[in-house]
Amino acid sequence: MTLLQIDWGLVIEKLVLIAAIITASLVIAMYATYGERKVAAVLQDRKGPNRAGPFGLLQPLADGLKLFMKEDIIPNTSNKLLFVLGPSLAMLAAMMTSAVIPWGNQLHFNLFGVDRIVNLQIADINIGVLFIFGVVSMGIYGIMIGGWASNNKFSLMAAMRGASQVVSYELPMGLSLIALLMLTGSLSMKDIVEQQINGHWYILYQPLGFLIFFICAFAECNRAPFDLPEAENELNFGYHQEYSSMKLGFYLFAEYINMFISSVIMATLFFGGYDMPFVDETQLSLNMAALVGIIALLVKVVIFIFVFMWVRWTIPRFRYDQLMNLGWKSLIPLALFNMLVTGAVILWRQG
Numbered sequence: 001m002t003l004l005q006i007d008w009g010l011v012i013e014k015l016v017l018i019a020a021i022i023t024a025s026l027v028i029a030m031y032a033t034y035g036e037r038k039v040a041a042v043l044q045d046r047k048g049p050n051r052a053g054p055f056g057l058l059q060p061l062a063d064g065l066k067l068f069m070k071e072d073i074i075p076n077t078s079n080k081l082l083f084v085l086g087p088s089l090a091m092l093a094a095m096m097t098s099a100v101i102p103w104g105n106q107l108h109f110n111l112f113g114v115d116r117i118v119n120l121q122i123a124d125i126n127i128g129v130l131f132i133f134g135v136v137s138m139g140i141y142g143i144m145i146g147g148w149a150s151n152n153k154f155s156l157m158a159a160m161r162g163a164s165q166v167v168s169y170e171l172p173m174g175l176s177l178i179a180l181l182m183l184t185g186s187l188s189m190k191d192i193v194e195q196q197i198n199g200h201w202y203i204l205y206q207p208l209g210f211l212i213f214f215i216c217a218f219a220e221c222n223r224a225p226f227d228l229p230e231a232e233n234e235l236n237f238g239y240h241q242e243y244s245s246m247k248l249g250f251y252l253f254a255e256y257i258n259m260f261i262s263s264v265i266m267a268t269l270f271f272g273g274y275d276m277p278f279v280d281e282t283q284l285s286l287n288m289a290a291l292v293g294i295i296a297l298l299v300k301v302v303i304f305i306f307v308f309m310w311v312r313w314t315i316p317r318f319r320y321d322q323l324m325n326l327g328w329k330s331l332i333p334l335a336l337f338n339m340l341v342t343g344a345v346i347l348w349r350q351g
Helices: 008-043 059-069 080-100 128-149 153-184 189-198 207-220 245-270 286-312 320-350
Strands: 106-111 114-119
Touching: 008 059, 008 080, 008 114, 008 245, 008 286, 059 245, 080 128, 080 245, 106 286, 128 153, 128 189, 128 245, 153 189, 153 207, 153 245, 153 320, 189 245, 207 245, 207 320, 245 286
Parallel strands: none
Antiparallel strands: 106 114
């Protein structure tokens, strides 16, 4: 393909969409920290951030500025290249997952005198679910590399905990999705959403699968009560103990972005994605339907993020043996049972 044959309109569309999604993810992650502190304050009968700006709304900006202004320390005994690579890889893996998520239906606009229909999805690939699992699996490398490169025994122990935790909970998470994929017959995220728009949300058919996926999402995101890699009372701060400034900020941001993306994935796979219930999008213009879809998806995501925070400030941390027992002895058998029941029901309906 020569330069003259490249569809520059498509290139511009994708670049703008990538920039918009990255910016939105960072802003949502930034204000998720504010939301977390406000939710914790409500549950603990206190006010939370209320000094920086009206209602404390500028607190995330103050926290971000603080991270930028802090001294960036790299320990002399660390592997300096890997020490920098660890948080970068964690952040990259957190952001890459958004590439296959359908954020809305379609937009129509005129670009340089040419009418264009823009799909609000960076890449509609036919193995979108597998892509998500592949990228999510890379996230543990950021934790492992950062913990090992720090040359700190507490950091290394936390990184090993994180690796074993992610491996243990990826298995039931994958098994829970196999049952869903048996129903959809497709690995494309767009196809899964359109099937729910034309039928029913898959939470009605896969409540147990959703519950297993939801529990595993806590472990994948290192969120309490599964935040064993960051157990401060045991490991002094966990795998990012030696980090400061924005390298630490990358790890903290990656956690909140992972929480945001996990919420988007759950909303997409089980709750219709950008489908607005009780609204007939065919009666709306293309752009209005896309806007309604984006709002519907974000509302579902905000509800999930609130539940993430609610659980964190309600349930105490598991012991590590309890964490492993839950994954291997409870969730995996339940996921296998759910998969077998789903297969039996499909065969019964076909027979």
